[in-house]
Amino acid sequence: MLIHFNIQHFDSLDSSNKEALRQAEAGANEGEVIVAKRQTAGKGRLGRTWHTLEHALAFSVLLRPKLKIEQLSQLSLLTAVALQETLAMYNPHIGIKWPNDLLVQGQKISGILTEMRCTKGAPPTVVLGIGINISKPKQGWPEDINQPVTDLESVSNHKVDSNKVLNTFLQSLNRWLDILYDQGFAPVRNAWWRAHVASQAMVRVYDGQGYIEGLAIGLAEDGALRLLVNGAEQRIIAGDVTVMES
Structure with missing residues (x-):
């Protein structure tokens, strides 16, 4: 409609x-x-x-x-x-x-x-x-x-x-x-x-407390960014993303 x-x-x-x-x-x-x-x-x-x-x-x-x-x-x-x-x-x-x-x-x-x-x-x-x-x-x-x-x-x-x-x-x-x-x-x-500018790219995320680095691997149903961090998946609910130089 x-x-x-x-x-x-x-x-x-x-x-x-x-x-x-x-x-x-x-x-x-x-x-x-x-x-x-x-x-x-x-x-x-x-x-x-x-x-x-x-x-x-x-x-x-x-x-x-x-x-x-x-x-x-x-x-x-x-x-x-x-x-x-x-x-x-x-x-x-x-x-x-x-x-x-x-x-x-x-x-x-x-x-x-x-x-x-x-x-x-x-x-x-x-x-x-x-x-x-x-x-x-x-x-x-x-x-x-x-x-x-x-x-x-x-x-x-x-x-x-x-x-x-x-x-x-x-x-x-x-x-x-x-x-x-x-x-x-x-x-x-x-x-x-x-x-997305960082699909399947290494990113650095500042979540208000510190930095998390990982591979951006997808988007969750609720909008969370899915990262692969040291071999384990981690969900980012809020933060600022920077694409890391290769």
């Missing part, structure tokens, strides 16, 4: 995710899309600042998925698949880095932050927060960004229409949600793994 998306544009918000959650609490339907030119309190994963710069596309999508609570984590992975499919139209080398970033040649071009609310007796509320660097800011990238970054116009060598990017992504999201509901998680997981 396809979702009818309703796109709302805002000049400024504290956070597109927060606005989507506010609308959800007020009874908004699935399919509301909140686009913010500017965010004053945008957050990324692990509480990091989410920069909304000029010529960036920042938006949130409200879903009320027909999934069990233990399946909700699959939506972040599905979102990454739909987003990679969209951005690869501009550069085929754009890939996914577990758990929620999209990179090209080691440079971040997009990120995903998923937030969920569950109330007994009601369908879960899921908000997909997405930021895409459309073009390089005139003043350059902020100094407090602690990783290499790039943008769609730089990696595609032509002007990019952010509205077209958004609409193409929503079409892809609809298609992958339909696949998930009809065929289960396996096709999503397979597509995610094919697009």
Whole structure:
């Protein structure tokens, strides 16, 4: 069943995710899309600042998925698949880095932050927060960004229409949600793994306490990254992944 998306544009918000959650609490339907030119309190994963710069596309999508609570984590992975499919139209080398970033040649071009609310007796509320660097800011990238970054116009060598990017992504999201509901998680997981920049590669993961090194061998049903560490499989639930040089 396809979702009818309703796109709302805002000049400024504290956070597109927060606005989507506010609308959800007020009874908004699935399919509301909140686009913010500017965010004053945008957050990324692990509480990091989410920069909304000029010529960036920042938006949130409200879903009320027909999934069990233990399946909700699959939506972040599905979102990454739909987003990679969209951005690869501009550069085929754009890939996914577990758990929620999209990179090209080691440079971040997009990120995903998923937030969920569950109330007994009601369908879960899921908000997909997405930021895409459309073009390089005139003043350059902020100094407090602690990783290499790039943008769609730089990696595609032509002007990019952010509205077209958004609409193409929503079409892809609809298609992958339909696949998930009809065929289960396996096709999503397979597509995610094919697009992952570290599939069958040695990685180093920082889990907040220390570093773990191992071979990335797969993705679990709940979204955990499966590593082969000293001959034994280990599941990584959360952390930052770096692909090790061969």
